[in-house]
Amino acid sequence: MFKQIAVSLVICALAPFATAAAVVSNVALVNLRVEGADKTHFEGPVLTRGHNITTALGGNHHCDGTNNHTNPRPGPTANSALADSKLNFDGAFFPEFDDFLISSIAGESNTDSKFWTTLLNFQFIPVGGCQQQVKTLDKVLFAFDGFGKAHILELTGPAALVAHVNEPVVLTVTDGLTGEPVQGASVNGQLSGADGKVSVTFGKKGVNGVKAQKDDSVRSNQLAFLVV
Structure with a gap:
């Protein structure tokens, strides 16, 4: 981690x-x-x-x-x-x-x-x-x-990768090849919508790394959040 x-x-x-x-x-x-x-x-x-x-x-x-x-x-x-x-x-x-x-x-x-x-x-x-x-x-x-694979997943988020416990953070899943949003990718147990947006919540303080995954796609890069 x-x-x-x-x-x-x-x-x-x-x-x-x-x-x-x-x-x-x-x-x-x-x-x-x-x-x-x-x-x-x-x-x-x-x-x-x-x-x-x-x-x-x-x-x-x-x-x-x-x-x-x-x-x-x-x-x-x-x-x-x-x-x-x-x-x-x-x-x-x-x-x-x-x-x-x-x-x-x-x-x-x-x-x-x-x-x-x-x-x-x-x-x-x-x-x-x-x-x-x-x-x-x-x-x-x-x-x-x-x-x-159908997609080469790319995961993006806020410029500052800092989150608060139990407060949602909105991330975006796209196809890195095309820039188009990807629906149905799993990030921290939540699925992205038609616009590629997904809201994730961290339940404990510390550093939490998340990736986007989808069965028909190459998994994404990781975003490492400092949760305070």
């Missing part, structure tokens, strides 16, 4: 410094999330840079955005962020694309019909994960069976 709290606090604290951090073009602090079929394997800030990565299936190869001549200069990438998270992952390397195809993360592997997909700021990346460069404060999401 406290790890997720740190995610929100660290990302928010570093927001004013995003421009300055971007000057160091080969380093980025991103918010990385890995959503498996039944659980969140990782959600937190990752400091990454472009570098070689190694997999059992693919061997050791560069992963800095210059892969397949996609970018003129090296920089941090979606796949380098995954590697720097220290999660176990695997994938074959395809020389014709000069990139890895991620096939397993945290012990959860592709099947004949379901695959790991990669999104940047809630949009599927158009190139491979070692070709897709990222920058500070980007949201990098590895989602299992992302192409097979």
